Amino acid sequence: MLRLSKLTDYATVILSFMASDSGTIHAAMEIASATGIALPTVSKILKQLVNANLLMSTRGAKGGYTLARTPDKISLATMITALEGPIALTECSISQQACGQATGCGIRGNWHLINQTIHNALESVTLADMIRPIPAKDAAWKQETLIPIASLYR
Amino acid sequence: MLRLSKLTDYATVILSFMASDSGTIHAAMEIASATGIALPTVSKILKQLVNANLLMSTRGAKGGYTLARTPDKISLATMITALEGPIALTECSISQQACGQATGCGIRGNWHLINQTIHNALESVTLADMIRPIPAKDAAWKQETLIPIASLYR
DNA sequence: TTAAACAGGACTAAAATAGTCCTTATTTTT
DNA sequence: AAAAATAAGGACTATTTTAGTCCTGTTTAA
Numbered sequence: 001m002l003r004l005s006k007l008t009d010y011a012t013v014i015l016s017f018m019a020s021d022s023g024t025i026h027a028a029m030e031i032a033s034a035t036g037i038a039l040p041t042v043s044k045i046l047k048q049l050v051n052a053n054l055l056m057s058t059r060g061a062k063g064g065y066t067l068a069r070t071p072d073k074i075s076l077a078t079m080i081t082a083l084e085g086p087i088a089l090t091e092c093s094i095s096q097q098a099c100g101q102a103t104g105c106g107i108r109g110n111w112h113l114i115n116q117t118i119h120n121a122l123e124s125v126t127l128a129d130m131i132r133p134i135p136a137k138d139a140a141w142k143q144e145t146l147i148p149i150a151s152l153y154r
Numbered sequence: 155m156l157r158l159s160k161l162t163d164y165a166t167v168i169l170s171f172m173a174s175d176s177g178t179i180h181a182a183m184e185i186a187s188a189t190g191i192a193l194p195t196v197s198k199i200l201k202q203l204v205n206a207n208l209l210m211s212t213r214g215a216k217g218g219y220t221l222a223r224t225p226d227k228i229s230l231a232t233m234i235t236a237l238e239g240p241i242a243l244t245e246c247s248i249s250q251q252a253c254g255q256a257t258g259c260g261i262r263g264n265w266h267l268i269n270q271t272i273h274n275a276l277e278s279v280t281l282a283d284m285i286r287p288i289p290a291k292d293a294a295w296k297q298e299t300l301i302p303i304a305s306l307y308r
Numbered sequence: 309t310t311a312a313a314c315a316g317g318a319c320t321a322a323a324a325t326a327g328t329c330c331t332t333a334t335t336t337t338t
Numbered sequence: 339a340a341a342a343a344t345a346a347g348g349a350c351t352a353t354t355t356t357a358g359t360c361c362t363g364t365t366t367a368a
Contacts, residue, residue, distance in 0.1 A: 060366025061312040214335020
């Protein structure tokens with residue numbers, strides 16, 4: 001399904017919330033109630049985002065979290081990497097080492113390219129893009145995008 | 155990590171092997187020893203590929219599997235979908251229903267768009283591409299897929 | 309000094325994934 | 339007709355990953 005983990009998904013929701021009120025400091029508790037995600041979970045994610053330098057934290061009473069950069073400087077690729085590590089569709093996209101495959105699979109180089117392409121796509125979307133309303137022709141767009149997925153079933 | 159499952163990875167190896175000797179019928183056993191993947195696992199994957207209409211099977215002695223189409227007609231998106239179901243980075247990319255998020259997350263529409271872009275990228279790579287030596291810079295598919303999502307908004 | 313907040317890490321529970329195996333159906337060979 | 343080779347379908351188990359919670363310590367404002 002090529003799925004992001006739930007935590008990564010939450011992270012985008014949390015970051016979107018923070019971006020929509022950028023500059024302000026938000027306590028974990030506040031974020032939890034605003035997003036409806038349980039506090040311990042929010043807390044865990046926020047820590048990871050701080051470690052990845054996407055957020056800055058302030059300790060103590062009146063402390064909390066703020067974005068480390070403006071929303072247009074935070075890419076989706078960065079968010080995903082913060083939670084899941086390097087973007088890599090296959091094991092061999094990560095390391096240069098040969099995988100265990102008997103014959104030497106010969107498609108490794110191509111995986112690397114494919115992976116790079118996906119990465120570029122995710123790099124080109126920023127948090128600023130994500131909090132923007134869906135572009136105008138709402139209905140038309142919905143139709144367009146649903147067709148290809150459905151066509152996989154024919 | 156945005157990872158494909160191991161089985162999907164195996165599937166690409168199996169299909170690559172079959173594509174490199176396209177037209178011939180291959181028994182599961184043969185594929186297992188050629189690829190170094192254990193027979194029961196190979197067998198499981200082959201069945202899924204038949205169900206997804208990527209392979210055709212022949213029963214009985216001298217039976218086996220062949221590609222249902224030529225390698226240039228089999229996209230990576232199709233292979234992934236065969237093993238993992240529809241390509242969807244997030245839960246809400248799949249269904250039209252609102253997710254449980256309290257406030258209504260407001261980024262759902264954008265997820266659809268991102269998802270579509272990834273899907274297009276994977277659709278543009280075929281099995282034929284994958285068994286070719288690493289493409290030169292002018293390869294058509296590479297260029298096509300480098301569409302910046304952000305540009306869709308501007 | 310106390311309360312509010314984050315930091316770090318350990319732990320548990322649940323879910324997904326990978327892998328194996330058994331039984332049945334079909335086809336070719338002897 | 340029997341035997342051998344092969345796929346189909348599904349059940350089952352083990353392992354790994356993921357999600358989620360909680361505890362203890364540290365920092366800071368009031």
